[in-house]
Amino acid sequence: MLDPKVFRQKINDLQEKLKLRNFTIDLDWLQALEAERKILQSQTQALQNERNVLSKQIGQKKAKGENTEDSLAKGEKIAKALQEKEEALKSLQKKLWDFQTTVPNLPHVSVPPGKNPLDNLEVRKWKEPPLFPFEPLDHIALGKRLHGIDFDQATRIAGSRFVILNGPVAELHRALTNWMLDVHTKEHGYTEVYVPYLVNENSLFGTGQLPKFESELFKIERDPPYYLIPTAEVPVTNLVRERILEAEALPLKWVSHTPCFRSEAGSYGKDLHGMIRQHQFEKVELVQVVRPEHSYKILEELTSHAETILKKLELPYRVIALCGGDLGFAAAKTYDLEVWLPSQKIYREISSCSNFESFQARRLEARWRETPSAKPDYVHTLNGSGLAVGRTLIALMENYQDQNGNIAIPAVLHPYMKGITHIEK
RNA sequence: GGAGAGGUGGCUGAGUGGUCGAAAGCGGCGGUCUUGAAAACCGUUGAAGGGUUUAUUCCUUCCGGGGGUUCGAAUCCCUCCCUCUCCGCCA
Structure with missing residues (x-):
């Protein structure tokens, strides 16, 4: 498959080259999906980071014998929010993957133009x-x-x-x-x-x-x-x-x-x-x-x-x-x-x-x-x-x-x- | 097909719920020493992705695959796959 970066960065270029082999992609659809992915991924990663930091704190508190009740409650909230984001991100990434794995290779510059x-x-x-x-x-x-x-x-x-x-x-x-x-x-x-x-x-x-x-x-x-x-x-x-x-x-x-x-x-x-x-x-x-x-x-x-x-x-x-x-x-x-x-x-x-x-x-x-x-x-x-x-x-x-x-x-x-x-x- | 054991970084291999991306060794890279090399010693050393930037920094994910429990999983549970040993069968 193609470098996933071309779907994000050189999208018009990609469209041009794929035309050479009778393959068209829905640019609007793809770009909307990419924009959504970017937001969702950032949010997901931010939540994961919060969870990791908090979990570490809980571990440290427990080691010292401190009370962790508040932290546990907070953690539960994060876990819940995170689960939603992760599921949404996963299904979105599956959509992108399914698309990307069915896009054909790009023709080399020396390939003669033509349809059939x-x-x-x-x-x-x-x-x-x-x-x-x-x-x-x-x-x-x-x-x-x-x-x-x-x-x-x-x-x-x-x-x-x-x-x-x-x-x-x-x-x-x-x-x-x-x-x-x-x-x-x-x-x-x-x-x-x-x-x-x-x-x-x-x-x-x-x-x-x-x-x-x-x-x-x-x-x-x-x-x-x-x-x-x-x-x-x-x-x-x-x-x-x-x-x-x-x-x-x-x-x-x-x-x-x-x-x-x-x-x-x-x-x-x-x-x-x-x-x-x-x-x-x-x-x-x-x-x-x-x-x-x-x-x-x-x-x-x-x-x-x-x-x-x-x-x-x-x-x-x-x-x-x-x-x-x-x-x-x-x-x-x-x-x-x-x-x-x-x-x-x-x-x-x-x-x-x-x-x-x-x-x-x-x-x-x-x-x-x-x-x-x-x-x-x-x-x-x-x-x-x-x-x-x-x-x-x-x-x-x-x-x-x-x-x-x-x-x-x-x-x-x-x-x-x-x-x-x-x-x- | 039956019984058992096991899958951890380039390799070997430790790790049974919390600062573990993961001990130790080997290998690789850099250095000290040396005329040079070896040895020894010191240091360093995984991949993928995202954000911000273009040169730095931050973050996420990855311990066979998938799912679950939990604030937190290499570690516990379920399931699948694979490898090895013994037995059976077989070219």
Whole structure:
């Protein structure tokens, strides 16, 4: 979340910046609430002070054996008045908190202006989309032909938006995962972490999924509830929750492979067919925790790490800078990587790399300090998919198909596929 | 799942109703000593928030979370969470 001070001091500034992402706040309402808070808080604190002073006096009198009847009566009065003020203040502060925790992050100055995905800016493109001398099949048809992808069985077992992979295609899916993890750990300096797939509410609050986006999550009803992670970002970023990190510990670079679970409520009709949008999918996620002054340099670096995967697979892609209106709730700046899908003749999102600045850190209480005696400050957090495995599988199948519907396996994956070079019927 | 123990500052750990934001030790920082360092000694050392100001001062809150009793709670009561030990079960 944002620094609470901006709601008190730089309110017009705030309004301007939030407009860039289609978010408006009721200034009059907020300022009235703030004014009330100020008065109420001062009164409450004054009463607390009176109570503390008096209580101390009573203690001293009792020690000396003096009469305390008058003081006790006075104390009772204060306690009563104080209780009223405290309750009023508490409910007011809850109102402010509820509001503040649902205000999105502010876009970085370099974020392109715009309202919707059409205003996103193409930053660069890599490799021309291939020209097929035949009509390329989509992954659904390819998967069916090779008995590698089965949606019907998945529907029977679980329901819609699930998939079953079979034989060499399942192996390719696993090979991709292992290979990506190796590239990031061996070539990019990330440390692999294995994390819980069920998390508590605090973790989801920390990274910004709660309280606003509960409908997109799968919840396990118990007391307290668990949630299935929508991305490894949640458990991994929460590794720094409520910690004060020493300067030499930064940057922290983690890579984690997890399944991701999304209920995608409200998205019905979108990508209804195929593996594009599933309730369960695999992702290799990159997370970095860095000093604030480095975070934009790191965003470029982290994005390039995700790009490396596409380059090594020789898949055509482009990099998009999301405009203000398309930015996710917690992000200050985001690059999407979009891979070419020959069957649809469009680029589809396969990775999203974001700098959250201190937005998540403030929710997480994740801080660092220059020296052990220095004042702690919030870290900056970043993450990006490196990459979404299911979508990579699709892109690979579609881009590497031949006219018979067989699939060549890119050379970098051969060592991960027991030497298999093609998937054939 | 059953039985027991426990959650206190960066760490270890004392504290069962009143000057406790909290002893002591370790660690950190500053200093004395030293050519330098170590040791020793002395001093110092939590976070968040608010008011007033811009450089000082004042105040509040925080001893796992929430609630209660009381003039006053780290300390008493209720409740939840978590950790550890033993037993049971289990990959």
